[in-house]
């Protein structure tokens with residue numbers, strides 16, 4: 001079991017949203033995935049995050065908000081580009097918006113709350129993977145657009161930490177380069193003398 005889990009950790013890869021098709025998780029699988037995602041270190045037990053589930057026709061409705069928002073921010077977008085923006089959420093059967101809701105002021109520093117939200121996103125990837133699905137944690141431009149924020153019902157103190165696209169992977173991605181441990185690891189030793 002331990003060896004299997006380590007193998008998963010050492011081989012997991014994100015699968016691009018456009019390569020995530022049907023079937024997506026059913027209600028029971030979704031609940032498990034969200035429970036798995038919620039099991040993260042959380043200093044102060046304040047769970048400074050929440051999930052927004054986007055699936056079914058809601059993906060298209062929200063896509064129209066993206067189309068509008070894109071129209072606002074670009075001088076003269078082509079109809080083809082607008083169509084593409086409108087279909088972003090339909091790339092996968094399920095999208096989970098992970099929202100950070102930093103509690104401030106609070107004795108737990110904002111930085112630590114933010115780290116907990118990142119842990120949720122990664123756990124969401126692992127939980128989806130463990131349930132046999134591919135997943136992709138992305139933000140793209142629309143995570144930051146005021147119209148999209150409003151449509152999602154985000155409060156002032158809330159931010160999109162990621163849209164995690166989940167579905168059945170249509171292909172297995174190649175591995176990608178990882179930093180050599182020598183680049184990221186050092187060992188602290190007491191100074192001589």
Ligand SMILES: Cc1cc2nc3c(=O)[nH]c(=O)nc-3n(C[C@H](O)[C@H](O)[C@H](O)COP(=O)(O)O)c2cc1C
Nearest residue numbers: 012013014015016136137138139140141161162176
């Ligand atoms: C907060 C955050 C936001 C990201 N947003 C994007 C994005 O908008 N577009 C993109 O192509 N990749 C984005 N990525 C990177 C993807 O998750 C990418 O698929 C990942 O780095 C692949 O690595 P993996 O196979 O090790 O999971 C983002 C990553 C993080 C942590």
